[in-house]
Amino acid sequence: MQELNEKEQLQLEVEQLIQALEDENIDTFRTLFLEIHPYERAKFYSKLSSDARMHLYRFLSPTEMAEVFENLEIEENEYEDFLSEMDPTFVADMLSQMYADDAVDVLNELNKDQVASYLTIMDDEAAGEIKQLLHYEEYTAGSIMTTEYVAIHSNQTVKSAMYILKREAPQAETIYYVYVIDEEKHLAGVISLRDLIVTDDDTMVSEIMGDRVVSVSVSEDQEEVARKMKDYNLLAVPVIDFQNHLLGIITVDDIIDVMDEEASDDYSKLAGISDVDSVDKSPISAAKKRLPWLVILLFLGMLNASLIGHFEGTLEKVAILAVFIPLIGGMSGNTGTQALAVVVRGIATGDFEDENKFLLLMREAVTGAINGLICGILVIGVVFIWKGDFFLGLLVGISIFVTLIVATLAGAFVPLIMHKLKVDPAVASGPFITTINDLISIIIYFGLASLFMSYLIH
Amino acid sequence: MQELNEKEQLQLEVEQLIQALEDENIDTFRTLFLEIHPYERAKFYSKLSSDARMHLYRFLSPTEMAEVFENLEIEENEYEDFLSEMDPTFVADMLSQMYADDAVDVLNELNKDQVASYLTIMDDEAAGEIKQLLHYEEYTAGSIMTTEYVAIHSNQTVKSAMYILKREAPQAETIYYVYVIDEEKHLAGVISLRDLIVTDDDTMVSEIMGDRVVSVSVSEDQEEVARKMKDYNLLAVPVIDFQNHLLGIITVDDIIDVMDEEASDDYSKLAGISDVDSVDKSPISAAKKRLPWLVILLFLGMLNASLIGHFEGTLEKVAILAVFIPLIGGMSGNTGTQALAVVVRGIATGDFEDENKFLLLMREAVTGAINGLICGILVIGVVFIWKGDFFLGLLVGISIFVTLIVATLAGAFVPLIMHKLKVDPAVASGPFITTINDLISIIIYFGLASLFMSYLIH
Numbered sequence: 001m002q003e004l005n006e007k008e009q010l011q012l013e014v015e016q017l018i019q020a021l022e023d024e025n026i027d028t029f030r031t032l033f034l035e036i037h038p039y040e041r042a043k044f045y046s047k048l049s050s051d052a053r054m055h056l057y058r059f060l061s062p063t064e065m066a067e068v069f070e071n072l073e074i075e076e077n078e079y080e081d082f083l084s085e086m087d088p089t090f091v092a093d094m095l096s097q098m099y100a101d102d103a104v105d106v107l108n109e110l111n112k113d114q115v116a117s118y119l120t121i122m123d124d125e126a127a128g129e130i131k132q133l134l135h136y137e138e139y140t141a142g143s144i145m146t147t148e149y150v151a152i153h154s155n156q157t158v159k160s161a162m163y164i165l166k167r168e169a170p171q172a173e174t175i176y177y178v179y180v181i182d183e184e185k186h187l188a189g190v191i192s193l194r195d196l197i198v199t200d201d202d203t204m205v206s207e208i209m210g211d212r213v214v215s216v217s218v219s220e221d222q223e224e225v226a227r228k229m230k231d232y233n234l235l236a237v238p239v240i241d242f243q244n245h246l247l248g249i250i251t252v253d254d255i256i257d258v259m260d261e262e263a264s265d266d267y268s269k270l271a272g273i274s275d276v277d278s279v280d281k282s283p284i285s286a287a288k289k290r291l292p293w294l295v296i297l298l299f300l301g302m303l304n305a306s307l308i309g310h311f312e313g314t315l316e317k318v319a320i321l322a323v324f325i326p327l328i329g330g331m332s333g334n335t336g337t338q339a340l341a342v343v344v345r346g347i348a349t350g351d352f353e354d355e356n357k358f359l360l361l362m363r364e365a366v367t368g369a370i371n372g373l374i375c376g377i378l379v380i381g382v383v384f385i386w387k388g389d390f391f392l393g394l395l396v397g398i399s400i401f402v403t404l405i406v407a408t409l410a411g412a413f414v415p416l417i418m419h420k421l422k423v424d425p426a427v428a429s430g431p432f433i434t435t436i437n438d439l440i441s442i443i444i445y446f447g448l449a450s451l452f453m454s455y456l457i458h
Numbered sequence: 459m460q461e462l463n464e465k466e467q468l469q470l471e472v473e474q475l476i477q478a479l480e481d482e483n484i485d486t487f488r489t490l491f492l493e494i495h496p497y498e499r500a501k502f503y504s505k506l507s508s509d510a511r512m513h514l515y516r517f518l519s520p521t522e523m524a525e526v527f528e529n530l531e532i533e534e535n536e537y538e539d540f541l542s543e544m545d546p547t548f549v550a551d552m553l554s555q556m557y558a559d560d561a562v563d564v565l566n567e568l569n570k571d572q573v574a575s576y577l578t579i580m581d582d583e584a585a586g587e588i589k590q591l592l593h594y595e596e597y598t599a600g601s602i603m604t605t606e607y608v609a610i611h612s613n614q615t616v617k618s619a620m621y622i623l624k625r626e627a628p629q630a631e632t633i634y635y636v637y638v639i640d641e642e643k644h645l646a647g648v649i650s651l652r653d654l655i656v657t658d659d660d661t662m663v664s665e666i667m668g669d670r671v672v673s674v675s676v677s678e679d680q681e682e683v684a685r686k687m688k689d690y691n692l693l694a695v696p697v698i699d700f701q702n703h704l705l706g707i708i709t710v711d712d713i714i715d716v717m718d719e720e721a722s723d724d725y726s727k728l729a730g731i732s733d734v735d736s737v738d739k740s741p742i743s744a745a746k747k748r749l750p751w752l753v754i755l756l757f758l759g760m761l762n763a764s765l766i767g768h769f770e771g772t773l774e775k776v777a778i779l780a781v782f783i784p785l786i787g788g789m790s791g792n793t794g795t796q797a798l799a800v801v802v803r804g805i806a807t808g809d810f811e812d813e814n815k816f817l818l819l820m821r822e823a824v825t826g827a828i829n830g831l832i833c834g835i836l837v838i839g840v841v842f843i844w845k846g847d848f849f850l851g852l853l854v855g856i857s858i859f860v861t862l863i864v865a866t867l868a869g870a871f872v873p874l875i876m877h878k879l880k881v882d883p884a885v886a887s888g889p890f891i892t893t894i895n896d897l898i899s900i901i902i903y904f905g906l907a908s909l910f911m912s913y914l915i916h
Contacts, residue, residue, distance in 0.1 A: 039690050169656050176634055198627050232497045233711040252710055253691040263721035270728050271799030272792055283824035290796045291829050297792050298833050301785035308781045315780050319773040322780035323766045326896050327759035329784050334730055334755050334889040338748045341729030366741035371749050375756050431792040438784050
């Protein structure tokens with residue numbers, strides 16, 4: 001009930017807002033709009049028609065629009081269109097009012113000329129901060145950090161630290177951690193606001209600060225940053241360069257987005273699809289995202305077919321062999337996908353970092369052998385009961401046993417090699433491994449069949 | 459460099475800690491141990507031998523052990539062993555010192571008798587809180603919330619609110635949001651600590667509190683809670699019952715764990731494996747996690763084989779048909795997995811909530827048709843060039859076209875139906891859909907082949 005009412009109320013407000021926009025009723029619109037949560041404002045804005053948005057820009061200040069854009073979730077290619085509807089100086093004002101990291105996210109979706117022209121008309125301080133952040137490579141700590149943090153010195157009292165904190169609060173992205181730096185901006189310590197407010201005013205910062213600060217390097221991978229923040233339960237983490245200078249901070253809300261992004265990225269790749277998460281508005285855009293993989297796999301499948309083609313003579317003599325091709329191929333594909341998933345996740349979570357890779361592969365081979373043995377024995381039994389042909393059962397069973405070992409090894413080996421070559425191991429998608437293992441299974445199956453041939457022809 | 463030094467230092471400290479434990483050097487141990495981050499303490503503890511842990515318990519207070527257990531990441535079945543090493547009153551003390559939600563997480567891994575006996579010897583207040591939380595169903599907001607929040611009334615001044623905040627800070631799990639309640643504990647508003655500290659002391663709470671509080675219902679799914687906190691960028695969210703009573707809060711660190719859990723759960727299921735994330739120490743435990751799926755898929759594959767068996771006569775006449783079985787099966791499996799992944803993610807992120815499910819299926823069918831048409835034409839060309847047989851190419855091409863439509867539909871339909879039936883749609887794993895689609899593709903391929911028969915026999 002609660003949930004429904006909440007939703008209904010929001011729906012009602014959205015209708016009132018649209019009405020106010022159409023009626024050009026600025027006061028009603030502003031009162032209502034500024035009352036709802038920034039996330040709702042951004043959602044409302046993103047769903048408007050272009051015409052309605054043009055009205056809205058006249059009703060809101062650049063600062064108010066900045067909050068909308070900080071919460072906006074639209075497709076990458078839409079930013080250019082949305083910004084082009086506004087006056088360039090309005091955009092520049094808006095960008096300089098946004099948190100630097102969010103402004104950088106927006107600018108990263110534009111072409112270089114547009115970025116340069118907005119930066120030119122922006123106020124110098126904001127432009128300087130943004131220019132610095134634009135330099136960092138995508139997916140690194142630098143690319144998601146912000147420069148709006150609160151810093152103090154260790155020879156201050158808690159009282160003066162609180163004074164600085166209150167002064168900086170309106171600009172800072174978080175005030176829940178305060179970073180202690182020395183004269184050269186080296187990171188020296190950290191204090192949580194929690195510690196500050198429960199400590200006596202006259203206490204020196206140096207007495208209560210933690211001097212073992214968990215920090216990340218500016219070039220560190222964003223997934224690594226997320227892992228650290230998760231492990232250490234941090235609401236923000238300082239970003240430093242190799243000389244321990246404090247460059248910025250990364251807040252937990254950005255890390256939640258990173259985690260979401262990385263998880264859906266791994267998921268997409270396992271499913272063999274370019275991006276599972278942007279909603280497809282048309283079948284054409286959906287087809288576009290899936291077709292590249294399908295075509296690659298089609299040609300791999302053709303390779304597979306030509307391989308079986310070599311055994312056409314064998315198949316003409318013993319047609320029943322064809323019956324078990326999908327079973328063996330399927331089992332090798334499934335077991336390969338399982339091994340792949342375990343290894344890709346293990347690499348992502350860092351669980352394999354200290355492990356001997358050779359031992360890891362051996363463990364996978366033994367795992368494949370155990371599963372192969374059990375499945376193989378099951379198959380021998382079932383085929384014997386079903387077809388009454390012990391040698392056929394033995395052939396299929398042994399094939400399953402051998403392919404499961406090889407397929408498990410392949411599923412583990414491919415991502416490990418990719419990781420070694422500094423390629424994202426998740427690129428070795430499930431369908432890719434499945435199709436490769438299909439190939440391997442055919443070679444094993446028909447190879448064994450050729451050996452058994454005299455037993456199979458009755 | 460930085461990273462390496464940090465790691466080396468930690469390694470050194472771990473060695474010193476172990477040495478201090480062995481030498482029973484309590485002072486050295488405590489100084490060093492309490493200096494490292496609670497996460498490092500928990501990691502150190504979890505890697506100790508049982509003997510070493512027995513030493514450690516004598517060196518630390520229940521309160522200090524509580525912090526270790528709050529940060530502990532061990533296998534579910536290990537909790538019982540670890541706790542059984544300690545004195546029961548020590549365990550009870552420790553549990554009552556932990557945040558209630560973390561204590562509940564530990565107790566949930568024990569059997570009912572053990573839980574009851576610990577609760578009996580625990581102090582009444584902590585036992586009461588924990589008992590309440592133990593009632594909530596797994597995966598709901600109630601099961602991950604904690605009762606340690608700060609609440610104030612609206613007719614207070616900021617000064618008195620800050621006074622309460624400082625008093626409650628040591629117990630509260632977060633003090634960065636303060637919740638405003640009325641006499642009957644109805645949730646009336648929220649203030650961030652940020653707002654409190656920048657506001658004049660004499661201001662009334664009612665003037666600055668936000669009265670549109672984003673909250674979650676106690677029975678809401680934890681994934682839903684995570685989505686809300688992500689969308690609204692919250693560090694904590696209040697949990698209410700259907701009458702708007704404040705029951706507890708959920709903090710962002712718990713939500714990060716939920717997101718991680720849910721993502722790896724979806725990933726595991728797509729790969730057809732029970733749990734991709736716990737590291738396998740032996741091939742036997744690895745095989746155990748993967749075998750159930752493999753055996754199910756083996757029997758589905760057998761069904762598939764028996765289906766092809768019906769066409770043995772056809773195969774004897776036209777052996778070349780067998781060559782394309784894996785290609786067609788593989789393509790249908792791949793496209794089905796893609797559709798499955800898109801729909802499972804769409805359901806998880808709530809993107810399909812307002813959408814007409816029939817239109818969604820239609821869109822998938824058209825997507826399948828577009829991909830099928832392109833892949834089908836490619837196949838006709840390749841087979842014609844390769845085998846010089848136009849009718850064979852046409853048969854395989856049309857089969858690809860039809861199977862891609864049906865397989866895409868199946869991939870989308872199965873998770874939608876499961877969601878409708880309130881089953882987690884991710885249960886329809888990739889390998890499952892792949893194997894089902896294998897079956898479908900065989901029927902289509904051999905069905906069409908029977909129609910084309912006269913053209914195929916030369």
